[in-house]
Amino acid sequence: MPPVQKLNPPSAQSAEPFWLDPRKRAVLFQAFVLGLVALIAWYLVTNTVENLHRQKIATGFGFLQKEAAFEIGESVIPYSAADTYARALLVGALNTVKVAFIGIVLTVILGTFIGIARLSGNWLIARLAAVYIEVMQDIPVLLQLFFWYALFYETLPGPRNALNPLTGVYVCNRGLIIPAVDPHPAWRIMALALAAAMVVAWVVRRWARRRQDRTGQAFPVFRVSCALILGAPLLAWLAMGSPRAVTLPELQGFNFVGGKTLSPEFMAVLLGLVLYTAAFVAEIVRAGIQAVGKGQREAAMALGLRPAQVLRLVILPQALRVIIPPLTSQMLNLTKNSSLAVAIGYPDFVSVANTTINQTGQSIEGVALIMVVYLFFSLSTSAFMNWYNKKAKLVER
């Protein structure tokens, strides 16, 4: 009798004891494991609560509404020591977002350039890129942060002898101080103009693509878009009376007043993370480009496409498919590594959360918050990159 028949009749199956049925057995095992996990979780939670209670350590998130009473060095939103712990933590989270976001953008740009340079036909450029990648990859990022930070405060002069390379721009061990643009209604109009120009550019691109599909006629989308995106805000600026007022930073007492300051801590974190992560991104970009078959380029050139078109229309779309998934993980690395900022005094989320933990004594709540916030950052980055990955994926017709 063939074995297939034995499985088929339902009557035979029900007669079997349930532990011989792989499906029922699987359900049983899963229920067992789930129960075990739930039991351990229950044990940990009740035990923790009991221990904290025994040591009379405060619990709960009530502290978030209390006055923080500590100052934070830099913040993108208004903050003072009179604000709550919740606000202090928000300041920290935004500082992390600031350094991670700017860091990711710069890393992708720099990494792409170095990755392409690594493949350059120019011997010197290719070797320089290779040396950069090897050196940066092999030095721990924490050391790099210490190095850049020490470089800022050891080599740069104090504010009273600040270097002044351009009018209103000062470089000293307090950071890079640049003039601040005075508030004017024109700035908002310019932002609106920019947004409008971007929408129009997108519409033009769609229309041009449709027309090319229909008639075969190409339209200079790139040049038109550039003109729109640069021109519209410029026109708005001229129309609003071209405001030019800026506040120049001025040395007053100890430090510069007026203008915007990029602190040495921020710049050291940014520089360290970007230079380190860019080395990995460069290798990813190189791998992506090399993954596209040589024949593709040759075929595209045989069709008469210009080199720029070959890169944009043939190589990049295929390389991106290889590049995006590992690139996502580098972005996540950069975000998570930004927590090393605590070592050189940049007030990121971990730094503020550590102070909060210490002032309130509530480690478990503090660590839980740190985990939740980083999970949120990572999941948002992943979600965005997965969406982008889907778009870049091979579309099968």
Added chain:
Amino acid sequence: MKTATWILVFTVLLGWTMNASAGTLDEVKSRGYLTVGVNGQVFGFSMPDDKGVWKGLDVDTARAIAAAVFGDASKIKFVPLTAVQRLPALQSKEVDVLCRNTTQTLLRETTNGLNFVHVNFYDGQGFMVPKKLGVKSAKELSGATVCVLPGTTTELNAADFFRKNNLQWKPVVIEQNAELNKAFFSGRCDCLTSDVSQLAGHRAVAPNPQDYIILPEVISKEPLAPVVRHGDDQWFDIVNWTVMALIQAEEFGITSQNVDEMLKSPDPEIQRFLGVTPGLGAALGLDDKWAYNIVKQVGNYGEIFERNVGPKTPLAMERGLNALWNKGGLMYAAPFR
């Protein structure tokens, strides 16, 4: 992440603290040595010297505890902790006691679940600036960049001080004391704020000590005391009375030099103190020679002060508030009876 914080989370999770009342003394004795959380980066209080030997006022206080428990001041392990790590490390039983220039506050004794024993150094917060800035008073610090340690009362006092006096300031907050000092001494900050004793300690080991001054204002009260966990009264008593024994020995005039002669003293108080008349040690769960061992091996409070931070050391600190109560200070031990 902070190792100590993780250790706290995991040990609490694993329920090792279940037997919080099982007796620190028994644990210390069966382990064979005392573990003490210290700063490790403040000259004069706790810092290894160039031969790797731990030196300082907090270190000697800790040695006195070991002498009281084991009769041997060297049965001790020092665990350097940052300001942020110290309280979780004690809560999670990574250390038996903290001798780490920690300020006694209401919230630390309540929500943090800790107890401070008798103060071993009365301090106050001050500001140190480079002389070349020409600043004479802390009130002139408007707009200054200030280096400060996170997770300290200093951080909060500084915020209060600038708020109260309506001054602008910018904190630079670095967790490692050594890194923070480096940033200050190379000019990243206009001003370093901490307890005056620590400022003196940091200045003593700075590249050019004479280039810095400590401003006259003392903006806070910082009673620095050893810390133990809530819930072990016997251990609290031992640490508390060890600090008081150091003070009482000075008041009695007992020093590490003359302690053997003092054993023959006819004074009944001294006889009780040194265990010639037994009873006090046993009450603490220790050997009756406990105070004798402390003074013999470590010295009295005055000796410890002079040796580590006194006028003949680079810190050159006067006794001030830390003089005995009958010499105009605050050091006052309860009766040994």
